[in-house]
Structure formats: structure tokens, C-alpha cells
Amino acid sequence: MIEIKDLHKSYKMGKNSLHVLKGINFSVEEGELVAIMGSSGSGKSTLLNILGMLDVLDEGSYSLDKVPIINLNETKAAQYRNKFLGFVFQSFNLINYKTALENVALPLYYQRVGRKERNIKALKYLEQVGLKEWATHLPNELSGGQKQRVAIARAMAAEPKVLLADEPTGALDSKTSYEVMDLIQKINDSGNTILIVTHEPDIANMCKRVVHLKDGVIVEDKKITQVRASQYVQ
Ligand code: ADP
């Protein structure tokens, strides 16, 4: 699904340059649930942003679903992002003046799905995250956990091949974090490929594989037996 070879990335800062990713080799098969761990500043978001085509690599290669991701112009990158990828962020990134339903329907609008079908589909995804009754509510009427579930429904509505989540539980308390992880595990159970950036070991343990970044290289990459989040939620 994802294949990265000898990836390098630096940020230019005036005369200096900061070498953030220093030769990453990494591949992900369909259906995996991968945690990307590492201390703050270790390059986790940089890696996820490159995987998400929000940023470009300097050296190396990246292919997604066998498509080489190279020299894409902004239009093409946006097309691929819509087709392949769903995003979830720590700060939810919902649109404040749109209802939960409208937020979930937005990627479908960009896919040129008609209004009626858009709303039916969006409602289906809201139902899957347990928020059908909240369809007409605005984000500021929802709790943090509910907002993140709307964001996950929005990401899934476009039926992406890969879901990328950057610290999806970073702004949530433990109980709410486990509810979100329970949802993420269930989405993964039905076959979706998911990558999660986190620095919380308990969240990483709920994935099936943990990749550890340190000083721009992968220092550990191991499969684990996942801890199920459902035992912590009620
Ligand atoms: P993490 O997500 O692991 O905390 P990041 O990938 O966000 O780490 O950042 C890695 C390093 O790159 C940090 O030192 C950060 O300050 C730097 N960095 C990130 N984005 C940029 C940017 N757009 N311009 C310059 N430096 C950046």
C-alpha cells in the first residue's frame, strides 16, 4: 500500500538547513494499523505530511497503492489526496459554521457527489461513529471526543485507501482517547489501513505495529499484539 525508500527531508532555515528525516525505509501493507512514535521534534509529523502529500520529499521514493508519488503539481496532488487519503488531526479541523453532517459531507462535495447522495452517505458515516442524533449540531455544541468522531467520519466518507492521523488523541483525556481508539480499531477491523502518529505508549499499544523514530531514522519497527480499547470504554 505504502512504500518508502531512503527518504530524506530537510527544512531550509536561512543559510542553515535542518535535516529532519535521514534515510527512512518503510512499507505498509493493506489492513495494517501502525503507530509512529518518537519524542517531540523527531520528525513524525514531517513523515506523515509527506505520506499525505501535504509536503514533498527531497530524496528517495514514495509510492502509494503502486502509484509513484513524484513531481505532482498541486492539482494532481489534491486529486490523489482526495482519492487515496483521509486525514485526522489533533485539533479536529472541523468547520465551525457547518453542522456535523455538513462537515462529513464536505469531501463528498469535492468528489462532486450530488447533494442528496452526499447527505445520505454522510449520515451513514455519522451513524457509524455513533453520532447520528448529532447531525444538525455545530462543532461548538460537541465534546472533544464527539468532534474527533465527526472528523473520523469525515475522513472515512471519502472512502480513502489509507487513513492518516496525527496525534488524534492528543487533545483528549484518557477515557475519551480510548473511545476514539475503539472506533479506530473497529475501522481497521473492517480492513482499512491506518497510520497514527502518537507519543503516548498506551495509544501505540492499541495498534498492531509500532515504528519508532529517533533523530530522523527508524530505530525500531515491531509487530505487537494489540490491546483492545473496548475494555476501557463503557
Ligand atoms: P514531531 O511531529 O515528531 O514533533 P516534526 O516533524 O513536526 O516533529 O518536526 C521535526 C523538526 O522539523 C522539528 O525540529 C521542527 O521544528 C522542524 N520543522 C517542522 N516543520 C518545519 C517547517 N515547516 N519549517 C522548518 N522547520 C520545521
Ligand code: MG
Ligand atoms: Mg508532530
